[in-house]
Structures are given as C-alpha cells and as structure tokens.
Amino acid sequence: MRRRTFVGAVGGSAIAGVAGCLTRDDDNAGGGDGTLRIATYETMVNGTNPAGTWLKEAFEAEHSDAELEWIVPNDGLNQYITREQQNADYDVDIYFGLNVDDLVRIDDNLETGSLLRELDIDRLDNAGRIRDELDMGDPHGRALTYDTGYICLVYDETIVSEPETLDDLTAPAYEDELLAQNAQQSDPGRAFLLWTIDANSEDGYIDYWRKLETNGARILADWSESYSGAYMEGERSIVVSYSTDQVYANEYDYDMSRHQVAFPNDQGYANPEGMGIFEGATDVDLAYDFLDFALSSEAQAEIAQRNVQFPAVAEEHVDLDEEFDRYAHRPPETVAFSYDELQGNLGGWVESWGREFAGQ
Template sequence: MRRRTFIGAMGGSTVAGLAGCLTRDGDDETGNGDSEPENPDLEGELTVATYESMVDGDNPAGPWLKEAFEAEYADAELTWTVPGQGLTHYIEREQQNADLEADVYLGLNVDDLVRIDDSLGEGGLFRELNVDRIDNAGRIRDGLDMGDPHGRVLAYDTGYICLVYDETVVDEPETLGALTEPAYEDSLLAQNAQSSDPGKAFLLWTVDAFGEDGYLEYWRDLEANGVRILDDWSESYYGAYMNEERPMVVSYSTDQVYASAEEYDMSRHQIAFPNGQGYANPEGMGIFERASELDLAYEFLDFALSSEAQAVVAQRNVQFPAVSSEHVDLDEEFDQYAHEPSEAVTVGYEALRGKLDGWVEDWAREFAGQ
C-alpha cells in the first residue's frame, strides 16, 4: 500500500499475530549473526530506499524522519533514494550482483516478499532480522506479522482496503456479493491489479472470499454489473470518484481523515466494510543483506517504531501506526475518522508463493483492459 498523496494465507484469512521468531533458520532466538556489537558504528551515511510519496508531495513523513534521525544520531546522515522501478530495481541489481547502494528499504508488502523469493530464491535480498537489536519491535500490535518465514521485515504502518461510497446514492453493501446485484449496477470504481496496490489488494480480497476457483467468476459478475477499472488509485479516486462519475470506489478506510481535513461533505465519504471485513495491507521495512551501514540500519528500524516517529508516519501517511495504542498519541481527528474493520483479512505469504502472478495474470487477461 502506498501513501496517498492528498496529505501531507488462504484458509487463514485473519492476519496472524506477531510471532517473534525473526531469526535465521537453525539459529537460536538470540541472534542470526547480527549480534549487537559492544561498540556499534553509528557514524556514516545511511541510505534508505522508499517510494516517492514518502519523501515528496504534500507534507510527507520522510523529511521529518531524516531531520529527527540525524538529530538523535549526530554523526549520521540519512539519505533517501527513490528508485524509478521500486523494488524491481533491487531485484535486478541483485541478479546482476551489482552494488545495491542502499541499506534499508521502507515500504515492503507481503507480495513484495513473494516476488523476491520467486525471483531470487528463498530468503533473498534482505537480512533475517535479529529483533533483540530492535527494542521497539516489542511494541508492534498483534496482527501485523508480515508472515515472512525468513523473518526479514517488520511492519511500520498498516492500512485497510475498503469501499468508500456516497450514501445519498447507494446503500452500504453488506457483502462483497451484493456488489453484483442490480442495486449497484454501474456504481463501483476499482483499480488495475497489475499497476495499483489497492487494486491488487481488492483482487486478493476476492480470491480470499470466493476461492481460487471462484474469484474470476465473481469478477465476471462484477463486469456484467458495470464495474469500471482504472489504472491506479489516483485516477479512480481523484479523477472519477471526486468528479462524481460513480458513487463507490475501492479505497482506504482512513478516507474520512482526508475528507474532514478538506471539509468535504461526509455523506460522500462513508466507509463500507463488507462482511465486517477490510483487507489489511501492512507496510514493512527491512535491511538489505549487503547493507554497508548495518548498525545504523538497525538503529533506523528501532527509531521508526518510536512513539514520535509512529505518530508522524501514521498521520502524514494517513495510515494506522504499527505499534499498539498505549505507545502512540494521535490527533483526536485521526482517532475519530480513521476506521478499522471488525475483521482484518489478508492472503498470506504461503498462499501467495507460486500463485500470485498467475492470479493477477488470469484476472488481467479478462478485465484489465475493460
């Protein structure tokens, strides 16, 4: 899930709790070779790769993180890098055994880990983390384990894909199946699962709901009922939905935070959780296997889970913090307008391995161009 720029496993769909088992295979629970040094090297330039809206746009979190991290570590410099191809850039560099020129990646999803392992082999690209070196890791909420069997990533925020709708035009859909009924004909805007994080998340939600053998038939029913699929979230939300071309869009459950800040009519920004569910999309951070500034990288992961950093990231990214509520203070407006589903669902790492590309490709052949 990528930050919205408007503000500065199958059969196991409920997200599992944090397992606390992030150690290298065969090693004991105290370390994986990244044991904490007596005198860590906290001098130098730490390079953190991320996506563009973390560092650019309306009030992004990245500049604050840089300034605050450098204030805490006076002999360190944090440099952001935004690769044009995102994670693909580093997968290709790793395949070529070329310099990665980065220490940390901020913005990993579960499907990214699957893509890494499908491309590079099990446990590729990132180090298996020794969480004993990350004091604040113990603050992470239950339910935000990224499901990686190789323990390479920790969540730093999360969002929930849901439906945003205009209550003056349509009623709240109680189930995903209801979206195929006449009451919702020509109502829904969705995104291309090949090019959009919320689009892919919504597709996986339908795989979870209707099964590997039934999700395409469900999409055929959606298509017959007039679903409109656009390339990305911005086009579907800022373009079609905000121009009132349709009364419902696949979006984020923090939508009302934005609507309230912009003083929009809240009747057009209602949140629907069909079946009481929303699709959870935690964002994670990991340390590259070939990181040159390992000690600073561990300090950055710990810093990103600190109370102040969590509040800034959540509110500027308009997502939920990764740490539990007793460890972070959020604005009253965020607490009021950011909604969480009764049940968070996801398709986990094990179910995605070897299946994700096929599901997306099969979907795209029928629906991506419509």
C-alpha cells in the first residue's frame, strides 16, 4: 500500500543521496541511450508485490530495446528542485508520484512552469481516458494522473461509533482516540489538514485543531508510524488513512471490525498521483511511450491493485478484481483544493499549523 512521506521545505544545503554538483549542459534534449530513468517513491519499487516491478517488466517486454531504471531520491521531488536551483545535472527522465501540492511547490521555488515540460497530449493515445475529475489542474500542463486515493477515517467499531462529521472528532466520545499525521511530512497528514481547512475556512482551521488537541488527538510523523505502528498495535481506535483500507485488511485477513471506513461530512479528500517528464529528459520519445503505457488498461489495473489505490481511467477501460471492487470505497463527495487555490497559500497554511501542532 503506497503511503509516501515528503519533505515540505526546500533549502540550499547539500543534496542527500546525489554525489557532486555537475553543471547542466543546456543542450540535453537529444536521443537517449535506451535507458529510461524514472524517479519515484520507495513503496512503488520495494515491499510486497510493488507496482514498479510489474511496470518495469511489462514495459521492457513491449520495448525490447529499452531498459527502465527506477530511482528513489532520498529527498523526493525536493532533490530535483534543489538541483534545478543550482543549475546541476540530475540525469532523470520522468517523475512518477507527483500531486498537485508538488506542482505548487515547484512553482513556489523555481520559475513558474519549470522543471517539468508541458506535455503534448496528442502524443498520448490513452490520455483521453483519464476521469475528468482527476485533472491535476496545472495551468502549465506538466502532469497526468495515473491513480488516486481518498483520505478518510478508519475506525474500530467495537470501541467507537462512526464519526459522522469532522466536528464529532472534538466531542468527548472521541477523546484520546484520534491518530493523525504530521502535515509537514506526510501526504495523508497534509490532505487531512487541507480537508479541515475546507471545512472550517483558513480563518477557522487553527481553532478547530486546537479543539482536536484539547480532545487528545495524537499527531505522529507519517502514515507508517500512525497506522502500521500505533493503530495496528491497538493504541487508539481512529486513524487518518485511505478509503481502500479494507482491500488491504482483506488481503491479510485482518479483523474487519477494526477496519471500518468513515466519511465524515459524507466526504473524503481526493489525492491523485501524477507523472511528468523533466525538461532535461534525454529520451523524450521513450518517456512519452511510458506515460501512455501507464494509462493502458492492463497497467491501470496493476497499478491500482498493487498500490491499493483507484485507477485514473474511467471504469469501462479497466477490469479490477472482484474483491478490490467490493472493499475499495469511494466517498459520496470528494474534497480537493485546486492548483490555483493552493498557490500562494499552501506553504503558509502548513507553516502556521506546524508552529502550533507539529511538536506533539
């Protein structure tokens, strides 16, 4: 199950995991050596049955002269933002695992619309199959969605009743029960924060979090620490997680009573993942081939089921296992801030939250 963390701040310090600081050759858009280098997050390529292993084998089977090389940068996308600031070489063609927040962070730290190239959608046969609601809204057209998750609450129905609203979490019935993640370090943590901003406005969300804090909400670093650690060890009865949780629970034969999915306010926060081609890609043609391949019906099914996320393409274009369809839940209504709404606001919202709550 893909549960990525991220580092929110980009600084000018040395780059972890990358040796040297080579000056980039401005003319780097020529033909490549047949190796497609794709940066991604660790769980895409490591763990039980990762999607990256299947994608590499299947793509290479279709492109006999190509080799796909996965790269897991120590500092995620920030590594490439920093190298771009330093005009340094980074020898990678695609970033696989972007979200809207990442695009905003690029433009907050670099020239607007840079780092990733504007995509020529006419070169992609499968791009038109992406669900309209999963458009990443980038005004510079740099990314396409390949899957999506919905942030929700997972709870133990033997201990607490289903929270029907976000305000319920501040009530005595849920005292010392909620586990959340640090919005400065974690995708689901940041998504949950944005959900509370949508529900309470940018003027009221800090007060809402003060109520959560008073009611004993516990904030841990990331999803693994809060879910795989504290929640699975029975320390608390509610955790911020994903609406596909029961797919994961069913696969490992966990007690489903502890894996109930709640959509407070009848909502879940949409968190689509996207892919884009770096401006300095050395084999642009092969990069486009991979993006189109990732949106093919077979690849979409494998990505969804191995990542335990929903496919990006419309349902008629992908066949999922019966058990996935049974246990993967969609919220009645989705919440998501657009690129335009986040630009100029995201950093301030997260910093304001972090000053008061991240030290728990």
